[in-house]
Amino acid sequence: MCFTQGMSVTLAVASFASAWYEWRSFRSWQYSAGIAYWGLEEVIQAVQHSYAASADDDYAMCKNRTNQMLTDMGAAHLVFQPVFVSFTLLSMYRKHDIEARILSDFIFKLCVLAGFWFVSYSWICAAMGVDQSLLPPATEDCPNYQYLYEGYDGFLNKTTPNQPGSACVYYAPTETGHLAWAIPIYKQSYYFPSPSVHFFLFFGPYIIMFKKPMLQVYVFLAWLTGPILTKYLTASVNEQPAIWCFNSVAQISMYAIAVRYFGIHKKPILAEFRHPGTYGEQPMTYVLRKDDGDTLPLLDLSKSDESPKRC
Ligand SMILES: *[C@@H]1O[C@H](CO)[C@@H](O)[C@H](O)[C@H]1NC(C)=O
Ligand SMILES: *[C@@H]1O[C@H](CO)[C@@H](O)[C@H](O)[C@H]1NC(C)=O
Numbered sequence: 001m002c003f004t005q006g007m008s009v010t011l012a013v014a015s016f017a018s019a020w021y022e023w024r025s026f027r028s029w030q031y032s033a034g035i036a037y038w039g040l041e042e043v044i045q046a047v048q049h050s051y052a053a054s055a056d057d058d059y060a061m062c063k064n065r066t067n068q069m070l071t072d073m074g075a076a077h078l079v080f081q082p083v084f085v086s087f088t089l090l091s092m093y094r095k096h097d098i099e100a101r102i103l104s105d106f107i108f109k110l111c112v113l114a115g116f117w118f119v120s121y122s123w124i125c126a127a128m129g130v131d132q133s134l135l136p137p138a139t140e141d142c143p144n145y146q147y148l149y150e151g152y153d154g155f156l157n158k159t160t161p162n163q164p165g166s167a168c169v170y171y172a173p174t175e176t177g178h179l180a181w182a183i184p185i186y187k188q189s190y191y192f193p194s195p196s197v198h199f200f201l202f203f204g205p206y207i208i209m210f211k212k213p214m215l216q217v218y219v220f221l222a223w224l225t226g227p228i229l230t231k232y233l234t235a236s237v238n239e240q241p242a243i244w245c246f247n248s249v250a251q252i253s254m255y256a257i258a259v260r261y262f263g264i265h266k267k268p269i270l271a272e273f274r275h276p277g278t279y280g281e282q283p284m285t286y287v288l289r290k291d292d293g294d295t296l297p298l299l300d301l302s303k304s305d306e307s308p309k310r311c
Contacts, residue, residue, distance in 0.1 A: 003176060003177065003178040003179070003243070003246065004049070005046055005049035005050070007246075008042045008043075008045040008046040008049060008246070009042070009046045011039070011042045011246065011249045012039045012040075012042035012043045012046060013039075014039075014249060015035060015036060015038050015039030015042060015249050015252070016036055016039045018035050018252070018253070018256070019032040019033070019035040019036035019039065020032070022035060022256065025265075026091075026092070026095075026265055028091045028092070028094075028095070030087040030088075030090075030091040030094070031087065031088055031091035031092065033084065033087055034084045034085070034087035034088030034089075034091065034252075035088065035252050037077075037081070037084035037087075038084075038245070038248050038249050038252060039249075040077065041074075041077055041245050041248070042245075042246070042249065044070065044073055044074050044077060045074070045179060045242070045245070045246070047070060048067075048070045048071070048074065048169045048179055049179065051064060051066050051067040051070055051169070052067065052169050052170055052171055052179055053067060053161060053168055053169070053170035053171070054170065054171045055171070055173060058161075059161035059168070059170055061168075061170070062161050062162050062163055062166070062168035062170060063163060067168060067169055068163075068166050068167050068168060070169060071167035071168055071169045071181055071182075071183065072167050072183075074169065074181055074242075075148075075167065075181070075183050076119065078198065078241075079114070079115045079118040079119060079198065080111075080112075080115040081198065081202065082111040082114065082115075082198060082201035082202050083108060083111040083112055083115060085111075085201075085202055086104055086107045086108050086111055086205070087108070088252065088255060089206055089215055089218070089219075089255070090103065090104035090107070091104075092259050092264040092265045093212065093264065095265060095267070095269075096267045096268060096269045096270055097267075097270055097273075098270065098273050098286065099211070099273060100212075103205075103209075107201075107205050110201065111201050114193065114197050114198075114201055117193050117197070118193060118197075121186050121192050124191050124192065125186075125189070125191060125192060128191045130189050130190075130191055130192075131187055131189070132186060132187070132192070133186070133187055134165060134184045134185065134186055134187065135149065135184075135185050135186070135187055135188075136151075137150045137151030137152075137159075137160075137164050138150070138151030138152045138153070138154070139151060139152050140152045140159075144237065145237060146195070146237060147195060147237055147238070147240065147241045148181055148182065148183040148185065148195065148237075148238060148241060149182075149183075149185050149237070149238075150162050150164065150182045150183070150184055150185075153235075153236060153237050153238065155235040155236070155237055156172070156173070156174065156235045156236045156237070158173060158236075160180075160182035160238055161182070162182040162184075164184075165184050166184065167181065167182065167183045167184065168181075168182050169181055170182070172234065172236040172238060172239040173236075174234045174235060174236050174239060175234075176233055176234045176239065176243065178234065178239050178242055178243050178246065179239070179242045180236055180238035180239035180242055181238055181241065181242055182238050202219075203219045203222075203223055206218070206219040207219055207220070214258060214262055214264065218254070218255060218258060221254065222251050222254075225247065225250075225251060225254075226244040226247065226248065226251065227240065227241075227244060229247070230243040230244050230247075269288060270288065271287065271288045272285060272286070272287050272288065273285070273286045274286075
């Protein structure tokens with residue numbers, strides 16, 4: 001077995017220590033909270049190791065309430081991950097770039113909304129009068145290939161050991177033997193989100209930030225070293241996301257190095273922000289006003305090269 005409880009504890013400590021170290025370096029609470037959130041994940045995993053079900057007693061611990069609750073806690077962590085990804089990835093740009101601030105405020109709210117969308121499924125479904133039942137567990141005839149879903153895993157050719165309809169954390173019968181999560185998934189509908197919303201918010205906002213190529217490359221590499229790499233480490237689709245969480249601590253270090261290498265944290269505050277306007281709009285240029293009383297005009301139209309068109 002190559003993943004252990006001790007490794008989770010070590011990663012949790014490393015992640016809290018980095019959050020503290022980075023706080024000392026940058027004084028950005030969003031950035032440090034973004035790092036510490038993965039430490040929290042490892043704390044949850046470390047405790048899960050103590051209650052995880054294993055093949056030794058035919059996965060009896062899947063019936064244990066503590067095991068099920070710890071798995072649900074892991075799921076709750078999961079649905080709010082995009083919030084903390086937005087904290088981490090945009091915090092250094094927020095220091096100098098007004099556009100990044102506005103975007104990151106918006107993405108933050110969107111990710112919080114998505115988190116509550118997931119956790120309040122039953123109220124939403126009840127209010128909308130739609131079916132709120134679980135997806136039936138996958139079967140050998142109709143195997144599962146998606147993350148976390150319970151039932152027959154079409155890659156591993158085994159059925160998850162959870163009690164149908166209840167979550168369970170267990171050691172997957174694989175060579176890696178990392179913790180795996182089987183989590184019942186609600187039927188997706190117009191009102192209830194698919195887990196793909198997590199994928200969309202985790203990578204989507206950054207892959208389209210064409211003015212921030214470092215972020216585009218970073219999320220692409222994070223996808224390669226996360227979901228794609230873990231696919232090669234283990235066949236189990238219930239184990240892959242748990243390993244990805246495990247190596248996300250390393251992915252955060254990749255970000256900390258990239259920030260320093262490209263000096264993102266040292267960039268001067270943009271003196272001017274210009275939007276050229278689209279669809280025939282008038283261009284806008286915002287100019288930085290110093291807070292020391294020596295003020296520049298906030299909106300300086302003389303900076304725009306096209307004067308507003310008159311009709
Ligand atoms: C769950 O497992 C733990 C550890 O084996 C045990 O102490 C506890 O009593 C169990 N809880 C339930 C509700 O079965
Ligand atoms: C599961 O079954 C498929 C199809 O029979 C096979 O290609 C695959 O290698 C099997 N996976 C494992 C882990 O044995």
